Amino acid sequence: MTIRYPRPLRPGDTIGVTAPSSGVEPPLHRRLLHAADVVRAKGYDVRVGETPTRGGIVSAPADVRAAELSAMLTDPGVRAVVPPWGGELATDLLGRLDWEAFAADPTWLVGFSDTSTLQLPLTLRTGVATLHGQNLMDTPYDVPAGVLGWWDVAASAQPGEALVQRSPRRFRSHGWDDYENEPEVSTWTLDAEGSWLRLDGVDPAAPVDVQGRLVGGCLETVSLLAGTPFGDVRAFAAEHAPEGLVVYLDVLEWEALEVGRALWAMRHAGWFDAASAVLVSRTHAPDSDGFTQHDAVRDALGDLDIPLLAEVECGHLPPYLALVNGALARVQHGPEESVITQRLVP
The missing domain is CATH 3.40.50.10740 (Murein tetrapeptidase LD-carboxypeptidase, N-terminal domain)
Incomplete structure (x- = not known):
């Protein structure tokens, strides 16, 4: 299909x-x-x-x-x-x-x-x-x-059209705007600098260039789908993604230990079997007694031998990349820029 x-x-x-x-x-x-x-x-x-x-x-x-x-x-x-x-x-x-x-x-x-x-x-x-x-x-x-x-x-x-997005390498470090008193606010103040980071143990400056079909969402909710009829990523990959998958995950609020446990559950349900890369969002979610959000990703996925990229604009901290589940994506990352190119091909 x-x-x-x-x-x-x-x-x-x-x-x-x-x-x-x-x-x-x-x-x-x-x-x-x-x-x-x-x-x-x-x-x-x-x-x-x-x-x-x-x-x-x-x-x-x-x-x-x-x-x-x-x-x-x-x-x-x-x-x-x-x-x-x-x-x-x-x-x-x-x-x-x-x-x-x-x-x-x-x-x-x-x-x-x-x-x-x-x-x-x-x-x-x-x-x-x-x-x-x-x-x-x-x-x-x-x-x-x-x-x-x-x-x-x-x-x-x-x-087949190429939809190219680049990380602005700036983000908003603070919370939501006051919609009650400023209902027409239209500017995100991107007051902090930050680029994507490699967590897979490879030289942080080593370039990434991979492709796969995009699948993902908010970790706190989509992780609950693993092992159910609503979250069969392994079957989707077998039927739709001979190119492999790029799995992106948005961490909203769970502490690092909760994130790590969720990633392990997803791993055992086959979510990363066909993954060419995993992208994890930038987050303000807390660490757990010195066990960091990045540690959680490394602990659960660090031996997959694929790029693990953190601090990606696929979470709740503005700005937000527009990602099409099912699109064929090329992910490129290096010291100078970070790019996702999507093609809407069958």
Whole structure:
């Protein structure tokens, strides 16, 4: 089976907004509405469902969230679905979705954090590409040079076209903006410097140049899929990825020991059997009594004899690279620059 890509976005297409995990509390509704207006300004219609404006741990009961997401992903008039952000319990929906129905006429499913709990199974189970990129609430931000927005990728995703992104080697070291008082904030202050780092025991200056099909998401959620019907990376690699895999992981908040244990579970479930490289995000997550986040990666994966790259812009610290699950990626890294080139090939 080959990878299938939703068609590129066209002016006038409808973008659906639903909250399959957490919704948006009333004090932040102005940011939600502004973000929707920014998408409209890019030339698209926007359809906001019932769930995004409901706050709390979850935006609605699981059946309601599943129904609204399913309606948007199967509506031929909706060409991308972009949740406001992630949350905690998208796992509620896993057994309530008709995955094959989503593959009939694929729609872009966009976002990161808990949204990846749904994106990754959609790609693994059906071969439909999904887009790990900015959430709707992040869409108003100007992306730095070398980085693509989800809207850029979804609109320019012509078959075989090269989508090139470069690490700006700068990032935001502090927390979230105050959306309640500054709902239209549009600039990320990238106040810290930092480049990708090799953790595989090779000379840190030695160049990396590998390729493989991209798969990944938020470690705290996708690691729970390992060993279940929703996280069979080994089967996906056998069916879709003769080129191998590039596995990317976003570490949000788990301490280093929790990360290490999760990586071991994923390893034993076959997640890295076909990996050409593993990319791990930059994170503010804590260490564990001197056992660092980098130690966790080395401990679990250090003997795989493949490049292990940390501090990659695939996590919760801005900026965010737009990565297409299922795309064929070339990863190049050296002292001067770090580049990911994606090709949307079957």
